[in-house]
Amino acid sequence: MASQTSCVRVALSDRAYDIQIGAGLLATAGEFVGCCAAAKHYVVITDGNVGPRFADALCESFASLEDARLDVLSFTAGEASKNIGSMQRLWEQMLEIGADRSTVVIALGGGVVGDMAGFAAATFTRGLPFVQIPTTLLADVDSSVGGKVGVNLPGGKNMVGAFWQPQGVLIDTDLLASLPDREYKAGLAEVVKYGVILDEAFFAYLEGCVAPLLARDPAVLRQVISRCCQLKAEVVVADEREETGVRAVLNYGHTFCHALETVTEYRRFLHGEAVSLGMLCASRLAEDLGRVERRVTARQSDLLQAIGLPIEVPKLDGDALTAAMLKDKKTRHGKLRFVLPTCIGHVDVVDGVSPDRAKKAWWPK
Ligand SMILES: NC(=O)c1ccc[n+]([C@@H]2O[C@H](COP(=O)([O-])OP(=O)(O)OC[C@H]3O[C@@H](n4cnc5c(N)ncnc54)[C@H](O)[C@@H]3O)[C@@H](O)[C@H]2O)c1
Ligand SMILES: [Zn+2]
Numbered sequence: 277m278a279s280q281t282s283c284v285r286v287a288l289s290d291r292a293y294d295i296q297i298g299a300g301l302l303a304t305a306g307e308f309v310g311c312c313a314a315a316k317h318y319v320v321i322t323d324g325n326v327g328p329r330f331a332d333a334l335c336e337s338f339a340s341l342e343d344a345r346l347d348v349l350s351f352t353a354g355e356a357s358k359n360i361g362s363m364q365r366l367w368e369q370m371l372e373i374g375a376d377r378s379t380v381v382i383a384l385g386g387g388v389v390g391d392m393a394g395f396a397a398a399t400f401t402r403g404l405p406f407v408q409i410p411t412t413l414l415a416d417v418d419s420s421v422g423g424k425v426g427v428n429l430p431g432g433k434n435m436v437g438a439f440w441q442p443q444g445v446l447i448d449t450d451l452l453a454s455l456p457d458r459e460y461k462a463g464l465a466e467v468v469k470y471g472v473i474l475d476e477a478f479f480a481y482l483e484g485c486v487a488p489l490l491a492r493d494p495a496v497l498r499q500v501i502s503r504c505c506q507l508k509a510e511v512v513v514a515d516e517r518e519e520t521g522v523r524a525v526l527n528y529g530h531t532f533c534h535a536l537e538t539v540t541e542y543r544r545f546l547h548g549e550a551v552s553l554g555m556l557c558a559s560r561l562a563e564d565l566g567r568v569e570r571r572v573t574a575r576q577s578d579l580l581q582a583i584g585l586p587i588e589v590p591k592l593d594g595d596a597l598t599a600a601m602l603k604d605k606k607t608r609h610g611k612l613r614f615v616l617p618t619c620i621g622h623v624d625v626v627d628g629v630s631p632d633r634a635k636k637a638w639w640p641k
Contacts, residue, residue, distance in 0.1 A: 279300065279494070280498065281301065282297045286421065288441060288513055291423075295421060295446075295505045296447065298448070298449065298498055299448065300448060301449075301450075302334060305337040308407075309380070309407050309446075311444075312407065312443045315378060315379060315380040316345060317379045318382055319380075320335070320346060321393035323353035323385050323389050326353070326384055330384060330451060334409065349366060351392070354388065355428070359429075360436065362392065362427075366392065366396045370400050379400075380406065381406035383406060385411050386415045387410075389411075390420050391419065391427070391434070393425075394406055394408070394425030394426075394442070395425040395437055395440070399438070406440070407444050407445070409445075409446050409447075410447060411455075412463060413452055413463025414463040414547070416501045417501055420445050421512065423439045423440055423442070423512070424437065425437050425440050439516065445505075447501055452492055453492065461490075461549075461583055462548025462549055464583050466551060467482065467500055468552075468576070468583070470503070470504045472617055472620055472621070473617070474511075482500070482579060483578075489583075524613075525623050528555060530551065530615075531613070531615075532555075532601075532637070533553065534554075536550045536597070539592055545586070549585060552585035552587065553588075556573060556576060556580070558637070560640060561633070561634060562616035562617050565633070567618055568617050572617055572619060575620060592638075598635050601631065601634060611628045612629045613625065613626065613627050613628075614634070
């Protein structure tokens with residue numbers, strides 16, 4: 277049973293929801309889902325790694341809910357499944373098992389499952405309620421909160437999707453125990469990002485607790501995940517659909533990151549590893565533009581290195597990286613937009629940076 281639970285409210289008026297965070301919470305999933313999205317029929321969507329580990333425990337937690345029927349649908353784990361072909365199979369399976377407008381979808385998995393299940397929920401019979409039960413650190417602190425759901429196209433990541441908020445998010449920190457080390461550390465890059473963009477005190481806290489964080493200490497995890505969810509919730513409430521520029525701060529490091537991912541064909545780096553490198557590039561660019569002091573970059577680099585994330589961009593074709601940046605869906609009229617720090621805890625959105633200027637930031641002088 278849960279020792280201590282934190283709760284973060286995403287205060288989106290009629291689409292408001294709670295995020296519960298704690299150790300052992302999967303056992304309470306039935307109760308949680310019964311409160312925020314009561315139904316007679318639930319479809320659990322998961323993947324081939326997560327389903328065998330946690331789907332039974334999730335289903336057992338519904339045992340006390342009388343006449344609730346659960347079906348579990350699973351697809352092959354990995355980013356390669358996040359496409360419209362797999363989505364069509366999910367839609368057809370949902371039809372076969374008799375899902376209808378009174379069904380509730382439960383996403384059980386990492387960001388791929390969350391994005392797929394969320395998009396299935398947003399679209400099947402024009403929209404079903406859904407609940408997120410994330411199982412990776414990246415999904416805990418980022419993808420399960422905020423309502424962005426969707427799939428990739430061959431020509432572009434996350435190109436088809438919707439804003440579709442969940443009815444609730446249940447984060448059981450115990451589920452992270454089986455996450456491979458590399459995936460876990462990649463999630464920590466997004467954690468560090470929150471400190472840089474919004475919260476100096478949180479960044480300093482992270483600097484002081486690298487060892488327990490790497491040991492996946494439950495109390496530290498609850499603290500860290502809660503703070504990240506709180507920060508993300510505030511940003512999402514201020515700019516739910518990325519219209520005013522407030523939500524753009526979450527893209528810190530991501531213009532460089534996406535170019536790295538594209539040029540290396542998504543094979544060389546996990547997303548969080550590319551975020552680690554991307555944040556350092558953005559910080560160097562901010563230095564070059566006279567917006568930030570060098571020690572701000574050094575502090576980020578030290579923390580990322582202590583966590584075991586990459587801090588040096590390997591030798592790659594600079595022109596190919598620039599070309600990839602110019603193709604980014606957030607680029608406008610050949611000028612680049614970056615989220616750049618002024619200090620630890622604050623960033624600005626800076627428009628009109630020339631590609632040549634950006635190119636200098638890949639490698640330190
Ligand atoms: N919607 C958003 O706002 C948003 C934000 C950030 C990222 N994303 C998306 O999230 C996806 C990446 O998410 P991810 O990093 O969680 O990847 P993922 O879902 O592919 O999970 C990574 C791997 O870990 C496995 N796994 C998951 N939980 C596990 C556990 N507890 N134990 C053992 N193995 C486990 C998965 O099966 C998978 O093989 C990308 O598609 C990205 O576009 C979405
Ligand atoms: Zn990211």
